[in-house]
Amino acid sequence: MTVILAGAINRQNRINNITMYKASRKNTNLCVYYMVVYLILSWGVVIILRGIRGATTVTTNNREEIFECVAELLAAILRENLLNTEDIGAVIFSSTPDLNAAFPAAGARKFGWTQVPLFGTQEIECPDAPALCIRVLILWNTDLRQQGIKNVYLHGAASLRQDI
Numbered sequence: 001m002t003v004i005l006a007g008a009i010n011r012q013n014r015i016n017n018i019t020m021y022k023a024s025r026k027n028t029n030l031c032v033y034y035m036v037v038y039l040i041l042s043w044g045v046v047i048i049l050r051g052i053r054g055a056t057t058v059t060t061n062n063r064e065e066i067f068e069c070v071a072e073l074l075a076a077i078l079r080e081n082l083l084n085t086e087d088i089g090a091v092i093f094s095s096t097p098d099l100n101a102a103f104p105a106a107g108a109r110k111f112g113w114t115q116v117p118l119f120g121t122q123e124i125e126c127p128d129a130p131a132l133c134i135r136v137l138i139l140w141n142t143d144l145r146q147q148g149i150k151n152v153y154l155h156g157a158a159s160l161r162q163d164i
């Protein structure tokens with residue numbers, strides 16, 4: 001009686017093991033299948049952090065004018081690059097030493113970039129460079145190549161980088 005019972009349990013164990021093995025094989029196959037589909041769909045789509053440069057000048061060290069010019073510059077960069085602000089990693093502004101009436105970052109917030117990390121700094125005083133100048137570097141997560149980036153230089157800053 002005991003021998004018959006032990007034989008039956010052994011047989012059941014073997015069946016259970018085979019069933020579990022088949023189930024795990026099926027799961028592995030499914031995983032491989034999903035990985036292959038994912039790789040095919042994402043083929044060639046690589047998101048990289050790239051920089052968009054821009055600069056503009058104001059005519060006086062005036063808060064409202066700084067805000068207006070920052071808004072104008074950011075709007076132009078958005079338009080040229082079809083930017084989605086969700087994809088912006090961070091934005092760095094610089095102002096020439098003659099500009100202290102307002103932070104360009106405050107202008108960017110007024111423009112609507114409330115969730116974008118913003119930072120400002122002072123540009124070095126270079127005698128040959130345009131005065132009253134606000135520069136920006138936008139760090140953008142994009143699948144574009146460097147040549148696809150449109151940099152925007154407005155007003156007195158238009159002469160700064162004629163090569164790009």
Ligand SMILES: O=C(O)C(=O)C[C@]1(C(=O)O)C=C[C@@H](O)C=C1
Pocket residue numbers: 053054055123129135160161
């Ligand atoms: O692109 C500008 O805004 C410039 O003034 C040019 C330049 C450069 O030589 O690349 C010079 C100084 C700035 O800090 C950033 C860039």
